[in-house]
Amino acid sequence: xxxxxxxxxxxxxxxxxxxxxxxxxxxxxxxxxxxxxxxxxxxxxxxxxxxxxxxxxxxxxxxxxxxxxxxxxxxxxxxxxxxxxxxxxxxxxxxxxxxxxxxxxxxxxxxxxxxxxxxxxxxxxxxxxxxxxxxxxxxxxxxxxxxxxxxxxxxxxxxxxxxxxxxxxxxxxxxxxxxxxxxxxxxxxxxxxxxxxxxxxxxxxxxxxxxxxxxxxxxxxxxxxxxxxxxx
Amino acid sequence: xxxxxxxxxxxxxxxxxxxxxxxxxxxxxxxxxxxxxxxxxxxxxxxxxxxxxxxxxxxxxxxxxxxxxxxxxxxxxxxxxxxxxxxxxxxxxxxxxxxxxxxxxxxxxxxxxxxxxxxxxxxxxxxxxxxxxxxxxxxxxxxxxxxxxxxxxxxxxxxxxxxxxxxxxxxxxxxxxxxxxxxxxxxxxxxxxxxxxxxxxxxxxxxxxxxxxxxxxxxxxxxxxxxxxxxxxxxxxxxxxxxxxxxxxxxxxxxxxxxxxxxxxxxxx
Numbered sequence: 001x002x003x004x005x006x007x008x009x010x011x012x013x014x015x016x017x018x019x020x021x022x023x024x025x026x027x028x029x030x031x032x033x034x035x036x037x038x039x040x041x042x043x044x045x046x047x048x049x050x051x052x053x054x055x056x057x058x059x060x061x062x063x064x065x066x067x068x069x070x071x072x073x074x075x076x077x078x079x080x081x082x083x084x085x086x087x088x089x090x091x092x093x094x095x096x097x098x099x100x101x102x103x104x105x106x107x108x109x110x111x112x113x114x115x116x117x118x119x120x121x122x123x124x125x126x127x128x129x130x131x132x133x134x135x136x137x138x139x140x141x142x143x144x145x146x147x148x149x150x151x152x153x154x155x156x157x158x159x160x161x162x163x164x165x166x167x168x169x170x171x172x173x174x175x176x177x178x179x180x181x182x183x184x185x186x187x188x189x190x191x192x193x194x195x196x197x198x199x200x201x202x203x204x205x206x207x208x209x210x211x212x213x214x215x216x217x218x219x220x221x222x223x224x225x226x227x228x229x230x231x232x
Numbered sequence: 233x234x235x236x237x238x239x240x241x242x243x244x245x246x247x248x249x250x251x252x253x254x255x256x257x258x259x260x261x262x263x264x265x266x267x268x269x270x271x272x273x274x275x276x277x278x279x280x281x282x283x284x285x286x287x288x289x290x291x292x293x294x295x296x297x298x299x300x301x302x303x304x305x306x307x308x309x310x311x312x313x314x315x316x317x318x319x320x321x322x323x324x325x326x327x328x329x330x331x332x333x334x335x336x337x338x339x340x341x342x343x344x345x346x347x348x349x350x351x352x353x354x355x356x357x358x359x360x361x362x363x364x365x366x367x368x369x370x371x372x373x374x375x376x377x378x379x380x381x382x383x384x385x386x387x388x389x390x391x392x393x394x395x396x397x398x399x400x401x402x403x404x405x406x407x408x409x410x411x412x413x414x415x416x417x418x419x420x421x422x423x424x425x426x427x428x429x430x431x432x433x434x435x436x437x438x439x440x441x442x443x444x445x446x447x448x449x450x451x452x453x454x455x456x457x458x459x460x461x462x463x464x465x466x467x468x469x470x471x472x473x474x475x476x477x478x479x480x481x482x483x484x485x486x487x488x489x490x491x492x493x494x495x496x497x498x499x500x501x
Contacts, residue, residue, distance in 0.1 A: 152257070155257065155258075158265055159261060159264060159265055162265065162269060162272065165269065167262050167265050167266065168262060173262075177254075180258065181254050181258070184250045184253070184254040185247050185250045185254065186247075187246075187250060188242075188243050188246030188247050191246075192242075192243050198236075199239075200236055203236060203240045206240070207240060207243055207244070210244070
């Protein structure tokens, strides 16, 4: 797929412009995609419990951070500290969602341990004077790993406990699928993020497009989950 | 540039592989969970059908018992009482004519004795008074020794319990245990053709264990399941129903020279 993209580079200028337009559309769609789950949240506000409140907060913060990142980019302001803060917030809030979901003490303790390891790692990276870009890369990989593990634990519990009669009508199944899909697929991007800095612009755009597509999928699946929330 | 392309391809392939894997996991969980739930529902349905069968069997057994009592009263007691009434009429006439012979009352007394015996047998059939006086364990022993009088086998009884271990059970539970044991014993004596029979009773903190072992023909749990399914009689089905009510477990064990039936009754019936 990348090769076919790269073959277009025989007409590099035209290609780059069309890719940039497509990429711009994709960015816009990706930034706007959280609006759908936010609207669903507002529609289903009567059914809000702590889990949905946390999810709503997460989606709102995500869209605000996306908008601020775009503004910072256009004003050439360093957006990385904001990105790092959001990464930490993201892990905390998603861990909290799983913490509310699991009743088992061992699992709750596991979640707290994961969060502890994550925060200690970030502090460690700071203390070892890594640059913020590296810290974000490492933090992203650890975060994705933790969330993938938590989502797999949830699926394992679903099969082991058999307490959910109709899985597709259960909102958290969709939330969990969204987390697994987004963080599972983006895992390789996070893993090689360091290398991307030195890459050709077209390749970077193409790889970022994958991330944006996944973000759109993520918000779409979250919307499906929110759609399954029953109004009280 | 070539290495950049290679890394990019690696990332894209990795992302795609993860995407496929994630979708496969999600689909697997959704489909497999549904499949397991359907299977469980099917098992529950079969179990509830079995429960209904057992309930029907116990109701039928009760009806049969009522029928037996009615037959006893109608065929044994009723003719005796009718005969006694006729005799009394005869005596009244004889007394009026001054031809009454007091010796004829002896025959009437025998009729009354027979009627009393008949009523006693019927009552024993309903609830054995011996059971309430001495507990179900003594009643079972009594039943075994009574049965042994007509058969040719040796009996050994080993009781490792104290009376309080048995009296923990209320009367109704003891009656239910007694009926279960009787059914097991009947089956053993009827089908095993044993030469030696042993009953041992022991308890641990949570259960009372009654083991009936013998050197005759035995069966396994699987055999009993098949017999219960196929049998048109009510014995095994009502046995299973009673055990279910007691929350007890019946284990049919078979070894080379020995067969046994273990009745395990929890103290939290």
